[in-house]
Amino acid sequence: MTEPAKILVIFGTRPEAIKLFPVVRALEADPRFTPVVCVSAQHRQMLDQVLEIAGIAPDHDLDLMRPDQTLDGLTAALLTELGRVMDQVQPARVIVQGDTATAMAGALAAYYRKLPVDHIEAGLRSGNIYHPWPEEVNRKIIGTIASLHFAPTEVSQAALLAENVDPARVHVTGNTVIDALHWVTARIAADPALAGGLAALEARFAGKRIIGVTSHRRENFGDGMDNIAAAIRQIAARPDVAVIFPVHLNPNVRGVMNAALGGLDNVALIEPLDYPHFARLLSLAEIMLTDSGGVQEEAPALGKPVLVMRETTERSEGVTAGTARLVGTDVTRIVTEIFNLLDDKAAYEAMARAHNPFGDGQSARRIVELIGDEVGQ
Ligand code: UD1
Ligand code: UDP
DSSP: OOOOEEEEEEEOSHHHHHHHHHHHHHHHTOTTEEEEEEEOOSSSHHHHHHHHHHTOOOSEEOOOOOTTOOHHHHHHHHHHHHHHHHHHHOOSEEEEETTSHHHHHHHHHHHHTTOOEEEESTTOOOSOTTTTTTHHHHHHHHHHHOSEEEESSHHHHHHHHHTTOOGGGEEEOOOHHHHHHHHHHHHHHHOGGGGGGGHHHHHHTTTSEEEEEEOOOGGGTTHHHHHHHHHHHHHHTSTTEEEEEEOOSOHHHHHHHHHHHTTOTTEEEEOOOOHHHHHHHHHHOSEEEEOOHHHHHHHHHTTOOEEEOSSOOSOHHHHHHTSEEEOTTOHHHHHHHHHHHHHOHHHHHHHOOOOOTTOOSOHHHHHHHHHHHHHTO
16 A cells, blocks of 8 residues: 555635635545645634634644734745745645635645645636735636646636636535534534523524624725724614624724724624634524625525625625625615615515535535545555
8 A cells, every 4th residue: 555645734714724624634534645734824813713623733833923914924924934844744735725825825835846736615706806805816826826626616617617727627526614514513413502602692682683794805994894884883773683793803804893883782793703603693693794705605505695795706606596695885785785684574585595506515525535536546
C-alpha cells in the first residue's frame, strides 16, 4: 500500500471553517489521505468558535488577525506565511474554499510551488468585481489556478464552463454548508443544551415575531451600514416584532450598529453565536435579513425567507427557488419588503418553502472520492 497522500487544508474565517470541517472529517476517515489543517486565523474568536464545536485542532495556526486589518497587509502576511507552511509540510495537494483573502493567498502560494489546488465552492460569480468586494476577484484568481473545481450547483458549473475551464475538471458536488447544517442539527437534536444559550432572549421576546439579522460585507461599509441600521430601527418600532442581531466582530460593523441600535427594547445586539446557537436562531426567526453568503444557503434549506441586503448575488439559486430576494441597502426598500412579508400571509408562504438548491448533505464525501480518483489511490 502506498503512503497516504498529504492534503493541506487551508482556511481562516468562520464560514470557511463551517464549510470545511465536514471535508476534514471525511479526509480523516479515509485511509488514502492524511489531512494537515492550517488555519491562517484571519479571524480569531469567530474561527475558534467553529474549531471548538467541530473538534478540530489545527496542525498549523498562523494567528494572523490584526485589529481592523487592511487587505494588502493581510494578503502579504498570508502569502509569506502560507508559503512557509507549504515548504515545511510538502503536501501532495492543497484545498481552499470560497473566496476569502486566505483562500486566494493559499491558492497563489500553492501555484508558486506548482502544487495542485482543489477549490471547494468553485464557480460562484456575480459578474461585478465590486460586488462582493474583493471576493469576486479572489475566486476568479483561484479559478484560474485550480486543478479540481468543486462547483456547488449547475449554475456555478456553467459559470466555470463559460470561462473555458476544462469540463473534465469541474464537478458538481453540492455545497458542504448543507453537510455542516445537517451535522449541527443532528447534534442539537441529540443534545438541545448545545443551543440552549438563547433561552433568556427567547423568554424576553415571547409572543413576538423574530427577525434574524447579520451584516458584515465590506462593500456595505459606510452608507450601506448606516442604512441597514436605520431600516432595523424602523422595523423594530413595530411592537409585534423583535430583532436578534449577532453582530460581526469587525469594528466597522460594531461601531455603527452599537451607536444606532444599542438600548432599543425590541433589538438584541448580541455577540457572534457559535454554530449551534446560530442554527437555533435560524429556526426561531420568521425572516432572515442578511448580507451573508452562507446564510443565503442555509435559510432556503430550512424554508426561511431570506432578504439579501446586496445589489447582486452570486447565489441566484435561492432567488430562482423563491426563498431569497435581493433588497439592496435602501432603507425604504428593506422596511417595505419586511413589512410585506409580515403582513401578507400569501407572500410569506410563497417564500417559506424548504428548498435545497445548494446540496443534499453528501458534498464532503463526494469531494473526497473525486480527490481520491485524482491522486489515483
Ligand atoms: C472576511 C472575508 C469575507 C467573509 C467574512 C466572513 C476577506 C477579504 N473577507 O471578512 O469574504 O465573508 O470574513 O465573516 O477575506 N475581527 C475580530 N475577530 C474575529 C473576526 C474579525 O475582531 O474573529 C475583526 C478584526 O478587527 C479584523 C476585522 O474584523 O481585522 C476584519 O476581519 P477580516 O477577516 O479582514 O474581514 P471580514 O470583514 O471578517
Ligand atoms: N454564523 C454563525 N454565527 C453567527 C453568524 C453566522 O455561526 O453569529 C454562521 C452562519 O450559519 C453561516 C456563516 O456563519 O454558516 C456565515 O458567515 P458570514 O456571514 O460571516 O460569512 P459569509 O458567509 O458571508 O462569507
